[in-house]
Amino acid sequence: MAAADRVRRADRAGRPDAGAAQHRGAPSRPRGSPVLHRPPDHHRRTRRGAAVVTAYDAILLAGFGGPEGQDDVIPFLRNVTRGRGIPEERLEEVAKHYRHFGGISPINNQNRVLKAALEAEFARRGVDLPVLWGNRNWDPYLRDVIAEAHANGHSRLLAIATSAYSSYSGCRQYREDFAEALSATGLEGKVQIDKVRQFFDHPGFVTPFITGVRKGLADVAAAVPGINLVTEVEVLFSTHSIPMTDAARSGPAERGFGEGGAYAAQHLAVAHAIMAGTAAPTPASATGPAPATGPVETPWQLVYQSRSGPPSMPWLEPDINDAIALLPARGIRAVVIVPLGFVSDHMEVMWDLDNEATESAAEHGLFSVRVPTPGVDPAFVSGLVDLVLERLNDTPEAERPALTELGPWYDVCRPGCCENVRLGFKPAVAGMAP
Template identity: 80%
Template sequence: MAKYDAILLAGFGGPEGQDDVIPFLRNVTRGRGIPEERLEEVAHHYRHFGGVSPINNQNRALKAALEAELAFRGVDLPVIWGNRNWAPYLTDVVAEAHENGQDRLIAIATSAYSSYSSCRQYREDFAEAIIKPGLARVVHIDKVRQFFDHPGFVLPFIEGVRQGLADVEAANPGINLYTEVEVLFATHSIPMTDAAKSGPAERGFGEGGAYAAQHNAVAEVVVAAAAPADSSEALSWQLVYQSRSGPPSMPWLEPDINDAIAELPARGIRAVVIVPLGFVSDHMEVLWDLDNEAMETAKEHGLFSVRVPTPGTNPAYVSGLVDLVMERVNDTPVDERPALTELGPWYDVCRPGCCENVRLGFKPALAGEAP
């Protein structure tokens, strides 16, 4: 059984004003050689919303929800919150925790899947947060397992797709849910090289690595559970990608959601249900790439569209995150840990070489073994 002093809620971070936008984007892209003009293109998305990303307020709300759930259960664990790319920075938060006597932390990264950017990069930032202030032999950070198929993460999407299908039927009387509706599961695209290296190599996930395999597995669960119970037919769906940011010469996971939407009318599709399966909350990529661009693309092609909510502070999601912490506190046996796909439950400790960034190589990473 593990004794922790606090829960570290680790977020991506986001600007909270117009003056923050470009410095924030420089933080996100540091070391990648992204030209300023490309940063200005992306900055337009943030400036459309007053230079404020919703992600920080969402993490404040999630922190409060976690605190309420912990108090309800009688669990005496404070929640501290730090970001990778904007204030409050992880390094500052971990140093402050140490000053408060909180040297053993259990981290929840606000990302459910396996890849460099969604898992290992968080672990590298945890390492930097204790190495930089000279706390490497003092502060210890564990991390809850990847929770892509934990019921707390999946159930809100099932509820959302059910409601999305109901909204489609209400707005389109007589529509056939099985032949005229497409469910589009959307997630952030990543370079093919990173995708292939996601997850432990010995699992042999193939071209898209664990990243694509996990998304596909969860999508299958959601579709099966959300389909009307009185039908033997299967809903039509596909996994699509968004928010590509790399140079045209670098292959990224496809198809892009807008390209996929454009092909649907030729198949007789009249409506789409967009599911932000790769996201835990409604941050910028959801608000801009889905609610703006994808919805507009659907409209241009004569398709009715609805977008399913992200887990956010859904009670099932919040409760599930606390369950993940308590697995570690109580050392729950693997066969007693819930997982809705055959891929899980995922590992507490990432395997050596997991989620390598081919371009940058390996850096020190906490909550895992040495590569």
């Protein structure tokens, strides 16, 4: 996690630049990221791994957690880095990012708002299911929420993790933490926890980004008169970098995603879908004149942020700041930054993009716009409820929406999916062993 051991921008200067070879209108090829113009047939599944139909009696919104005051910052970082041997002085260095915002991460309040929005959408659709909220690293902790759920008579929970993509930290670690919470509370065999599928290519997650990129391009056109959206603007899709070894193990090995694993493949496929959706005429303009900003074929690339760990360890590249530094030489005058890997505007978005990346763009003479995360966009909230109803209704695969060739993803994670390279496989729920 970036909060655990982030490498500062100065440290990046010594790393070789990646993604220098660029082609207008096509994505760059960052290290470990296969370009998926049209995913090959072997990426398709023959079966979706559907779960046994269960009459769930509560929804568990599972978050990462974050500090809510200055006194919380170091204890929170200790929770995040437990078992990794990170010295206290390094935690204090990372804590500066949180202290800059009063020691408060926005993520907890965002999940409170999301919980309320989900409750309202369930009520609107006549679905009588309580929405519980628990965190992996801060109060309310998963173990406490699960224990309270059982005390209140709930024993079949369907979890929504606030992470869209396949990786250890984005999927399996949630499943391991569910199992650990059940063990710690003595509720193994008494409470069942399943999880909705990874929703990286669900329309509810993708549509807000399409809307955001369209508006971002319009904002660029308005702010920089005469700018050419095809030759002088680049869209930067940014997501959390992870070690190459972790990326290679993301997703089922039999899918053959290559060294970037399902993690990189999913992001690239979604970026393609967003740009295709951005270029398509909107319904309002389909029968009238095209909007001033489109359809266009703005160049784009997938970039990474928030890397941590020693510089000697290979991580997915290019870093967003390194990528920005290369753009002026290609005649790029503005960038649209898309936080593709994130559900809401938490610390990595506010610090690494709104602070560092925006500063990098300004230093290189580039106008920049940052697209919003899905947050509580009505399309996203509705999409999460749709994912729950898929499981409640056992919706056939052919009727499950997915905007890329990679999905719809699995209800039940495949054997060996998203292994922790350092620790191997720990007990987990909502998937097939190991």
